[in-house]
Amino acid sequence: MNQYPAWKYLLVAAVLVFAVLYALPNIYVKDPAIQISATTSADEEGLGERIKGLLTSSGLPYKSVELTDFGWLVRFNDDEIQLKAQEVLKEGLGEGYITALNLAPTTPAWLKSIGGEPMYLGLDLRGGVHFLLQVDMATAEKQVLNANVKGLRRYLRSEKIRYSSIVEGPNNTILIKFRSAEDRTKARQLIYNEADYRDLNLLEIAGGKSPTLEVTIKEEALREKRDFALKQNITTLRNRVNELGVAEPIIQQQGEDRIVVQLPGVQDTARAKEILGATATLDFRLVDTKNDVQAALAGKIPLGSRLYRERNGQPILLLKDEIITGDAIIDAASGIDQQTGSASVFVTLDSVGASRMSDVTRDNIGKPMAVVFKESKAETKEVDGKKVITRRTSEQVINVATIRDQLSKRFQITGLDSTEEARDLALLLRAGALKVPIDIIEERTIGPSMGKENIKKGAFSVVVGFVFVLVFMALWYKQFGMIANIALALNLVVIVAVLSLLQATLTLPGIAGIVLTVGMAVDANVLIFQRIREEIANGNTPQASIHAGYEKALSTIADANITTLIAALVLYTFGTGPIKGFAVTLSIGILTSMFTAIMGTRAIVNFLYGGKRINKLSI
Numbered sequence: 001m002n003q004y005p006a007w008k009y010l011l012v013a014a015v016l017v018f019a020v021l022y023a024l025p026n027i028y029v030k031d032p033a034i035q036i037s038a039t040t041s042a043d044e045e046g047l048g049e050r051i052k053g054l055l056t057s058s059g060l061p062y063k064s065v066e067l068t069d070f071g072w073l074v075r076f077n078d079d080e081i082q083l084k085a086q087e088v089l090k091e092g093l094g095e096g097y098i099t100a101l102n103l104a105p106t107t108p109a110w111l112k113s114i115g116g117e118p119m120y121l122g123l124d125l126r127g128g129v130h131f132l133l134q135v136d137m138a139t140a141e142k143q144v145l146n147a148n149v150k151g152l153r154r155y156l157r158s159e160k161i162r163y164s165s166i167v168e169g170p171n172n173t174i175l176i177k178f179r180s181a182e183d184r185t186k187a188r189q190l191i192y193n194e195a196d197y198r199d200l201n202l203l204e205i206a207g208g209k210s211p212t213l214e215v216t217i218k219e220e221a222l223r224e225k226r227d228f229a230l231k232q233n234i235t236t237l238r239n240r241v242n243e244l245g246v247a248e249p250i251i252q253q254q255g256e257d258r259i260v261v262q263l264p265g266v267q268d269t270a271r272a273k274e275i276l277g278a279t280a281t282l283d284f285r286l287v288d289t290k291n292d293v294q295a296a297l298a299g300k301i302p303l304g305s306r307l308y309r310e311r312n313g314q315p316i317l318l319l320k321d322e323i324i325t326g327d328a329i330i331d332a333a334s335g336i337d338q339q340t341g342s343a344s345v346f347v348t349l350d351s352v353g354a355s356r357m358s359d360v361t362r363d364n365i366g367k368p369m370a371v372v373f374k375e376s377k378a379e380t381k382e383v384d385g386k387k388v389i390t391r392r393t394s395e396q397v398i399n400v401a402t403i404r405d406q407l408s409k410r411f412q413i414t415g416l417d418s419t420e421e422a423r424d425l426a427l428l429l430r431a432g433a434l435k436v437p438i439d440i441i442e443e444r445t446i447g448p449s450m451g452k453e454n455i456k457k458g459a460f461s462v463v464v465g466f467v468f469v470l471v472f473m474a475l476w477y478k479q480f481g482m483i484a485n486i487a488l489a490l491n492l493v494v495i496v497a498v499l500s501l502l503q504a505t506l507t508l509p510g511i512a513g514i515v516l517t518v519g520m521a522v523d524a525n526v527l528i529f530q531r532i533r534e535e536i537a538n539g540n541t542p543q544a545s546i547h548a549g550y551e552k553a554l555s556t557i558a559d560a561n562i563t564t565l566i567a568a569l570v571l572y573t574f575g576t577g578p579i580k581g582f583a584v585t586l587s588i589g590i591l592t593s594m595f596t597a598i599m600g601t602r603a604i605v606n607f608l609y610g611g612k613r614i615n616k617l618s619i
Helices: 006-027 047-057 079-093 109-113 137-158 181-193 219-244 269-277 293-297 351-363 419-431 448-501 508-521 523-537 542-574 577-609
Strands: 031-038 064-068 071-075 097-104 128-135 163-169 173-178 200-205 212-217 250-254 258-264 281-286 305-309 315-319 329-336 343-349 368-383 386-402 410-413 438-446
Touching: 006 109, 006 448, 006 577, 031 079, 047 064, 047 071, 047 079, 071 097, 079 097, 128 219, 128 269, 137 163, 137 173, 137 181, 137 212, 137 219, 173 181, 181 200, 181 212, 212 219, 219 250, 219 258, 219 269, 269 438, 281 315, 293 305, 293 315, 305 386, 315 368, 315 386, 329 419, 343 351, 343 419, 448 508, 448 523, 448 577, 508 523, 508 577, 523 542, 523 577, 542 577
Parallel strands: none
Antiparallel strands: 031 071, 031 097, 064 071, 128 258, 128 438, 163 173, 173 212, 200 212, 250 258, 281 368, 305 315, 329 343, 343 410, 368 386
């Protein structure tokens, strides 16, 4: 009656071996380390020896210097030496290298070969910085409006429809004025039938001096564009974080217009804020040599041109239509101009941008071309007692050069103030421009020492909860209680193994979920053991009582765990950050505890009592 088939014993044994193997990497302490990667096409040959030489000459001991898939990794024995070494390496290696703080696992090679990796530690356990970013959705809508204004101008011209003006109106509208009502009706019909403008609402406005067509963008289209802008910003931020060399970052959407960025191990918060929030990009434009700059300064700016200023304050007139924008740049690297010795950025364009640059420069040899550096900055002002964030876009001409030859896919930009500016500009161009500006509305920094304290307290809480449950079960249910304790220990090992295998991030709320699971894991055994006691009290034999205890308690155990699992799934679906961490560990704990508490304990009980004639149970 109480004997298991061989395959069930093998299944429990296989789960035990799996759990031990994949939980094992977490017992190996991570080394404080520095990850070094190149930001330019710098020569990496001999870099390992340079690193060793710099550290040895500075008297800083290190464990090892090794080449990985992500660059060079230097391991140290403690955090203090790691921080000193970062300063030495930053200064010694010079431009072209990122030196990022990291924690390097010490997992043996044989464990790595079967996919054994330790769990990631969250910000609250490892230390680092947390940013909550607000995406400027008003700018996203403005960009959609501007794109439609430009598109409608080109489209109406191509269809030879005469119009007086196309301007942005109030409340996100576009006003197209015509010379006659017939032109307006014809334009409305053409726009309505054009597939590219299906997202527009068209309304003819009566009255006024000129027949006018009011264009608005449908709400569904705006919502889609806002969502796209948010997702593109997340992608750009990921690229920028990769450029910073941060290991195990967390970048995720929160609500409709916010992004959470967590950078474990980062201690240079000013640098992180500068790179994450920067919205710098470049435009390449031809200089307007046909019109007078002084007349433009007096207010007579020619149609199709714009007035800019160079860094020295000198006014310059450029054509409105860009040759290319920063979107066409697929790679950028900082370096030194061989002729002047000044800082420069070497740019590589995509195929479309290269073709456009080639065509324009071929037709304009001997004419000047300008590089415009565009940057959006946020300013916080107090209006009527409330803080209001306003944006100011700064546009400067950083370089004007005569086109000597037909340019194509690769060229360089000079005119930058310093090598640091060149490096930051190259980083931003490589990572891509933010689709819309973002503002940092919340910032938290957690030191490494606080992270260690959190780990110590979290581990202590798990141990205390575990010990109390062990003692209670052993005293109350005797030998069966010890069997439940073995299953509980196995359950903890399985939870850690699953989290490691999934490469989940363990946070303080995640530890709370494990502590809760420790208590909940024995609930199933309490129900089973109490049922066995009742069966014995009713006069059933020990073997029949064991069978009835496991069979009859199963539905109650399933009901209790499924309802908790539903709650955990709801928390994960609608929660953010820490709440998701709690929900993940709780969900995994529920599933593993059902296996260990029902199948695991039954296997041990059947092994000890199955097929034997017994008169009394130690329960």
